[in-house]
Amino acid sequence: MEQNILDLFPAASTDLIRFNLYLSIGFVGVTLGIFSIILFSRWRDGVRYARRRKVEQDIQGFLTSYLFDDQTDKEAILVFTEQFTQKRVQRHIVLENLVSLHKNLIGESADKLRNLYCQSGLESYSRQKLYASSWHEIAQGINELANMGVRKYSELIRAFINHPHPTLRSEAQVALLKLETNAPFSFLDDLREPLLDWQQLQLARATSKSKFLSIPNFERWLGKSEESIVIFCLRMIASYGQHSAADGILSLLQHPAAKIREEAIITLRQLNTHEAVPSLINMFTNESTDIQLEILKAVPAIGDQQSIPFFEQVLGFENRRLQLAAARALCQSGQEGQNKVLAIKNDPEHALQQLAATALSYKA
Amino acid sequence: MITESMGQFISYTAVFFNHLILVYAIGISASYVLLAAMSARAMKQYKARNSFVDYRTILASKFSPSVSLIAPAYNESMTIVDNVRSLLALHYNSYEVIIVNDGSKDNTLALLIEAYELEKIDLLPDNQIKTKPVRGIYKAKNPAYHKLVVVDKENGGKADALNVGINVSENKLIACIDVDCVLESDSLLKLVKPFMEEKTPVIATGGVIRIANSCVIEDGRLVKVDVPEKFIPRVQVLEYFRAFLMGRMAWAHVNGLLLISGAFGMFDKATVVKAGGYNHNTVGEDMELLVRMRRMLYEEKKPCKVAFIPDPLCWTEAPQTWDILNKQRNRWTRGTAETLLLHRKMILNKRYGILGLVSLPMWVLFEWLAPLIEFFGLLFFCILAILGYANWLYFFSFLGLVYSFAIMVSVFAILFEERSYQQYKRPKHMLKLVFTALLEPFVYHPVTVWAAVKGNYDLLTGKKSWGEMTRAGFTQKKN
Numbered sequence: 001m002e003q004n005i006l007d008l009f010p011a012a013s014t015d016l017i018r019f020n021l022y023l024s025i026g027f028v029g030v031t032l033g034i035f036s037i038i039l040f041s042r043w044r045d046g047v048r049y050a051r052r053r054k055v056e057q058d059i060q061g062f063l064t065s066y067l068f069d070d071q072t073d074k075e076a077i078l079v080f081t082e083q084f085t086q087k088r089v090q091r092h093i094v095l096e097n098l099v100s101l102h103k104n105l106i107g108e109s110a111d112k113l114r115n116l117y118c119q120s121g122l123e124s125y126s127r128q129k130l131y132a133s134s135w136h137e138i139a140q141g142i143n144e145l146a147n148m149g150v151r152k153y154s155e156l157i158r159a160f161i162n163h164p165h166p167t168l169r170s171e172a173q174v175a176l177l178k179l180e181t182n183a184p185f186s187f188l189d190d191l192r193e194p195l196l197d198w199q200q201l202q203l204a205r206a207t208s209k210s211k212f213l214s215i216p217n218f219e220r221w222l223g224k225s226e227e228s229i230v231i232f233c234l235r236m237i238a239s240y241g242q243h244s245a246a247d248g249i250l251s252l253l254q255h256p257a258a259k260i261r262e263e264a265i266i267t268l269r270q271l272n273t274h275e276a277v278p279s280l281i282n283m284f285t286n287e288s289t290d291i292q293l294e295i296l297k298a299v300p301a302i303g304d305q306q307s308i309p310f311f312e313q314v315l316g317f318e319n320r321r322l323q324l325a326a327a328r329a330l331c332q333s334g335q336e337g338q339n340k341v342l343a344i345k346n347d348p349e350h351a352l353q354q355l356a357a358t359a360l361s362y363k364a
Numbered sequence: 365m366i367t368e369s370m371g372q373f374i375s376y377t378a379v380f381f382n383h384l385i386l387v388y389a390i391g392i393s394a395s396y397v398l399l400a401a402m403s404a405r406a407m408k409q410y411k412a413r414n415s416f417v418d419y420r421t422i423l424a425s426k427f428s429p430s431v432s433l434i435a436p437a438y439n440e441s442m443t444i445v446d447n448v449r450s451l452l453a454l455h456y457n458s459y460e461v462i463i464v465n466d467g468s469k470d471n472t473l474a475l476l477i478e479a480y481e482l483e484k485i486d487l488l489p490d491n492q493i494k495t496k497p498v499r500g501i502y503k504a505k506n507p508a509y510h511k512l513v514v515v516d517k518e519n520g521g522k523a524d525a526l527n528v529g530i531n532v533s534e535n536k537l538i539a540c541i542d543v544d545c546v547l548e549s550d551s552l553l554k555l556v557k558p559f560m561e562e563k564t565p566v567i568a569t570g571g572v573i574r575i576a577n578s579c580v581i582e583d584g585r586l587v588k589v590d591v592p593e594k595f596i597p598r599v600q601v602l603e604y605f606r607a608f609l610m611g612r613m614a615w616a617h618v619n620g621l622l623l624i625s626g627a628f629g630m631f632d633k634a635t636v637v638k639a640g641g642y643n644h645n646t647v648g649e650d651m652e653l654l655v656r657m658r659r660m661l662y663e664e665k666k667p668c669k670v671a672f673i674p675d676p677l678c679w680t681e682a683p684q685t686w687d688i689l690n691k692q693r694n695r696w697t698r699g700t701a702e703t704l705l706l707h708r709k710m711i712l713n714k715r716y717g718i719l720g721l722v723s724l725p726m727w728v729l730f731e732w733l734a735p736l737i738e739f740f741g742l743l744f745f746c747i748l749a750i751l752g753y754a755n756w757l758y759f760f761s762f763l764g765l766v767y768s769f770a771i772m773v774s775v776f777a778i779l780f781e782e783r784s785y786q787q788y789k790r791p792k793h794m795l796k797l798v799f800t801a802l803l804e805p806f807v808y809h810p811v812t813v814w815a816a817v818k819g820n821y822d823l824l825t826g827k828k829s830w831g832e833m834t835r836a837g838f839t840q841k842k843n
Contacts, residue, residue, distance in 0.1 A: 013758060016386075020761035027768035034775045038782050038794065136412045143416065166561060167413050197560035201428065205421045235427060321490055357486035 055093045059084060063101060066116065067109050073119075081120045095122060099147045106211075110149075117148045130156055135165040142168075146175030154179045161187045170199045174206045181212050188221050188229055195228040203232070204239065219245035227257050234263045238270040246273045253279050262291050269298035277303040281310050289319060296325035300332035308337050315352065323352060327359030371753075378748055385741050389766065392730050396773055400780075402614035407674055407784055419553040423457055429536060429559065430458040431552055431630070434529030435543035436522050437463055441470040445479045447543050450584025452511055456552040461512050462529045463543065467519025476514050481506045489515075489531040493641035496520035498528060522626075523642035523649040530633065530641055539630045542680065546576055546586050547628065551677035555630040558671035567635045567657055567668045570624035571677035572608040574787065575601045577684060586679050591793045596689055597682040598800045599808045605777035609674060609784060616672030620723035622658075624670065626650035628678035635661070635668075646706070648699015655707050655719075662716045674784055690815045697819030698827070700732050735816035767805050774801035 062084070066076045084094045102113045117123050122144075129141025130153070142157050157179070160172035173191075177184040184207070195203075207213060218233035219242065230252070237245045250273070252264040261283075268276040280295045287295065296314065299307050311333065314326035327344075330337035344356035422428045433451060437444055444463075451461045465473045476482060482502035489498055495517070502514040517528050526540055537559060539552065548554075551571065558569045577597035580588035592598040615621040624631075626649065639657045642649045654670065661668045683689040704711070704727060711728060713720040748754045778797055781787065788794060 013755065017758055017761045020758075020765040024761070024764040024768040027765070027772045031768065031772040031775050034772070034779050035798065038775075038779055041782060042791065042794075136415070139416060167416055171416060194563060196563065197427070198557065199561075201421055201425050201560065204427055205425055239426065321492075324488070324490070354486070354488050358488040361486040 051089070052093055055084075055090055056097060059094050059097050063097070063113075067112060073112070073115065077116060077119045080116060085120050085122060085125075091122070091125065095126070095144055098122070099144055102148055114148055114150070118150065123148070123150055126150075127153060127156075135163065135168040139165075139168045139171040142171045142175045146171075146178045149179070151179045158187060158190070161190060162192050166196060166199065169193060170196075170202050173199060174202050177203060177206050177213070178210060181210070182214055183216070184210075184213050185216050185218075185221075188224070188233075191226065191229060194226060195232050200228075200232045200235065204236065207236075208239075215240055217244065218242060219248040222248045222252060227260055230255075230260050231263045234260075234267045238267045241271065243271055243273075246271065246275070249273070250276055250279060253283055258288060258291060261287070262294055265291065265294045265298050269294075269301045272302050274302050274304075277307060281307065284310075284314075289321060292322055293325050296322065296329045300329040300337075303333075305334050305336055308333055308340070311337065312340070320355070324355055324359060327352070327356055331359050374748075374751065374753055378744075378753060381741070381744060385737070386762075388729075388737060392734065393769055395726060395730055396610075399614040400610050400773075400776055402617050403610045403780070406613050406617035407609070407780070410674060411784070417557070419550055419557075422553050422556060423455060425457075428457065429556060430460075430534075431456065431537045431539055431556065432460050432462055432529070432533030432535040432633075433539045433541060433552070434462045434464065434526055434533060435541050436466050436525030436529065437468065437472055437543045438466045438519070438522075438525070439468045439470045439472060440543055441468070441472045441475055443544055444472050445475055446584040447546075448476065448480065448512065448584075450546060451541075451543075452509065453549070453585075454547060454552055455549045456556075458535075459511060459552060460534060462515060462532055463512070464515045464517060464525040464529045464532075466517060466521070466525040473514070473516050477502065480504045480509045480512055480514075482512075482514055487532070489528065491531055492637045493527040493531055495524050495527045495531065501532065521644060523644045523646075526649075527641040530636060533633060536633055537630055538633045538636065539628070540626070541628045541678070542626065544681065545573075545627050546581055546584060546679040548586070548675075548677050548679075551628070552630075554673055554675050554677060555628075558669075558673065559630070559632070562669055562671070564667050564669045565632070566671050567632045567661070568624050568629060568654055569671040569673065570612065570621075570629045571673045571675055573604060573625050573627045574676045574679045575604060575682045576679035577682055579679060589787050589789075591788055591796050592682070592684075594684045595800065595803070596686065596808070597684050598796065599804050600682040602774050602777060602797060602801055602804065605781050606773065609780040610773075610777055612672050613674055615723065616670060618718060618722075619669055620718045621670040621672055622655055622719070622723050622727060623651040624654055624672075625678075627680050631657075646699060646702040647695045648703050651699060652703040652706065655703055655710075658719055659707060659710055659716065662710075662719065676785055676787055686811060689811065690818070693812050693815035694819040694822060697732070697735070697816040698823045700727065701820060701823050704728055704732055735813040736820060738813050739817045770805045770809075771801055774804065 062076075062080060066080070085091050098113060098117055102110055102117075105113065126141045126144040126148075129137045129144075132138050132141070138160065142160065145153050145157070154176060157172050157175050160168055161176070163169050163172065173187055173195075176187045180186060207215070218236045218240075221229055221233045222245070224230055224233075234249065234252075236242075237249070246268075249264050249267055249271075252260055253276075255261050255264070265280065268280070277299055280299055284292055284295050296311070299310070308330065311326045311329045314322055315330075317323060317326075327341050330341050338360075341356045341359055344350045344352050345360060347353060350356070433454075435447075435451065440447070448461065448463060463476065465476070481504050483505050484500045485503050487501040487503075489501070497518050499516045499518065502516070504510060504512050513532060515528055515532055517525065529540070530538060537556065539555065541547065555569050555571060559566045575592060575597055576586065577592040577594065578590045579586055580590070592601060612621060612623070629650070635657050636653065639653065639660050641653070643652045643656070646652045658668065658670065683692050704724065707724070710716040710720045711724045716724075745754065745759065775798060778794065778801070782794070788797070
């Protein structure tokens with residue numbers, strides 16, 4: 001007699017089939033729902049795009065006439081407030097355009113735009129964002145206020161420099177740098193969170209783009225306990241050629257953190273601090289390979305031919321990376337150093353013949 | 365003749381397996397739903413964070429890290445010159461391109477020497493990882509190509525070629541790519557960022573790989589995106605959506621990612637070297653390397669992170685014939701199984717955190733074993749049907765359930781693409797993909813299941829080959 005596997009559990013059989021059926025219908029329903037969302041979102045994106053273009057055209061037309069025609073500010077601001085700042089979506093697009101245009105202007109035009117921003121209520125709209133619960137909205141508010149150069153809220157913004165969200169922290173730091181032109185890096189005194197490489201990059205970029213910034217002496221933060229702040233300051237010292245910080249940097253060669261010692265060596269090389277050579281040679285033996293390699297890059301760049309015996313000594317080490325770096329250092333140490341490497345290259349019996357050839361070709 | 369007691373035994377066994385399969389199906393479906401939810405959250409966070417990013421900041425900064433781009437080449441004479449040109453034109457301020465000619469039998473090296481005015485130089489690679497001998501290293505005489513280094517070596521396979529590239533590289537970050545991939549011009553900028561923005565050290569980053577079949581490529585650059593005309597690569601578009609946008613994004617969100625695609629990924633060189641570089645003895649060298657790196661750091665109790673970004677960074681040509689697809693999936697199965705077996709010590713071992721307790725067990729259950737369970741389940745059902753023990757009503761209801769779930773997941777993956785980067789802009793494209801999703805479970809899926817079963821068999825019998833991957837080449841723009 002023919003059987004089937006679920007005949008043993010007739011109740012379960014129908015229940016399972018019903019379960020499968022209902023679930024399948026559910027899945028089909030969800031699939032159709034997702035498909036509808038796809039279609040709807042495509043339609044909505046199209047509508048939003050058309051609306052955005054229309055608002056952008058209008059706002060650009062308005063701003064051109066506002067900046068260059070003889071319309072009085074008061075009239076124009078009234079028209080602007082009524083036409084462009086009443087609806088949320090419109091306000092968002094207007095703010096984007098206004099901020100972007102302001103970034104590219106200086107002088108009277110920039111002041112006029114800032115006046116429009118403040119008088120039309122957009123400034124208070126940006127300020128309100130600072131009290132929002134989402135980090136994203138707060139960051140947007142900070143970004144708008146900073147780019148429009150509204151300085152009066154810098155203390156409010158300062159409260160976010162240690163916020164748990166890194167993007168918000170970064171926006172707050174860059175904003176303070178833009179707004180507090182007399183002491184742009186004063187927030188470093190209060191910073192407790194690490195300054196991530198990405199944030200350092202943003203700060204460096206904002207510094208280089210700002211024309212009115214008074215660059216501080218970064219040596220003053222070299223004693224901070226947060227390593228990333230010290231590393232950032234070392235990089236900035238190198239970027240702005242702050243030779244007066246040499247003593248502070250030299251003291252960092254004894255720092256317990258390897259990363260800081262490594263960055264200090266790089267900075268000394270970039271600053272061409274000749275007096276660092278004896279310290280660098282002294283610390284060589286006790287360092288990790290990575291730091292030793294940095295020393296072998298720094299010493300030939302800032303030293304003179306007196307370091308040649310040191311490089312020759314390293315050539316005798318067993319670590320091939322150090323040997324190659326030492327040979328390269330010799331090549332960079334004038335004719336005498338080059339002749340020594342050349343002699344090794346021309347000696348077919350020498351164990352380092354190929355390494356010498358590599359070092360010479362690197363120089364070429 | 366089947367006796368009554370034997371029949372009862374078969375029935376009980378069948379019921380047991382039936383329930384087991386049901387539980388397994390619920391488990392795998394729940395994992396998909398969970399991954400999709402996590403991925404949606406991760407994607408939302410990424411887009412919010414990225415709304416403040418101006419990648420030109422990295423481009424212009426002296427603070428940005430230098431990168432070595434390593435591309436192994438084996439018999440690539442058809443496309444090598446164009447591909448290298450596109451690699452040299454990426455938007456990044458400090459990088460070198462290292463092409464490793466892995467003992468090509470054609471004129472790949474000669475073409476490179478001629479096109480880029482290369483000359484042999486005395487350069488001793490830093491042999492931190494053991495490899496097959498290097499025959500020569502070439503650099504361009506023309507300063508316009510100063511970023512290019514070409515290494516000629518004896519044939520040793522992709523893993524060996526990548527290891528040579530790592531030995532020659534000068535920078536702390538390395539990006540390993542397939543030379544026939546087309547990279548987006550800002551791909552390095554985007555891959556570098558996670559290394560700079562995390563408190564926990566990042567050891568690797570990957571991005572979304574896209575299918576380039578039917579797209580138009582001009583001078584090694586993607587100029588027009590289109591949905592593949594052929595069915596097989598079109599299904600792979602859906603597969604890649606599911607794998608990258610829904611899977612890897614979610615795994616990276618909980619720091620449980622085990623695989624950065626070999627087509628394009630960026631690594632911290634020091635960690636790669638310390639882990640011993642790519643393994644020559646597996647065909648899944650990309651997954652194996654990452655698992656080994658993470659295992660090493662877990663054992664050293666050093667926290668690390670593997671990041672993933674949802675931006676489309678790299679376009680690759682997918683197999684477009686059943687035969688090549690079979691070979692590729694066979695290899696992927698062997699690679700996965702080899703890695704899981706090599707690192708079996710980590711599975712369900714709390715010492716390895718989320719990797720040991722969640723990622724690896726899920727890979728075993730839902731990646732490695734899924735096709736085997738499916739295959740043997742079907743085989744078992746066929747036997748039951750022949751013996752007259754099948755409940756056809758239940759079978760069809762279960763089939764309907766699985767089919768409707770599969771379609772739902774695919775359509776959900778399309779929604780992810782729509783709401784993230786919408787590379788396929790025309791409504792026609794989206795409809796084509798939905799139609800493909802309807803056919804996939806019956807036309808395409810059985811082939812990949814069979815390839816996986818065959819891959820497991822080949823693993824048992826000790827097959828090690830990669831399987832020849834013939835490529836049709838990209839669509840070139842007509843002038």
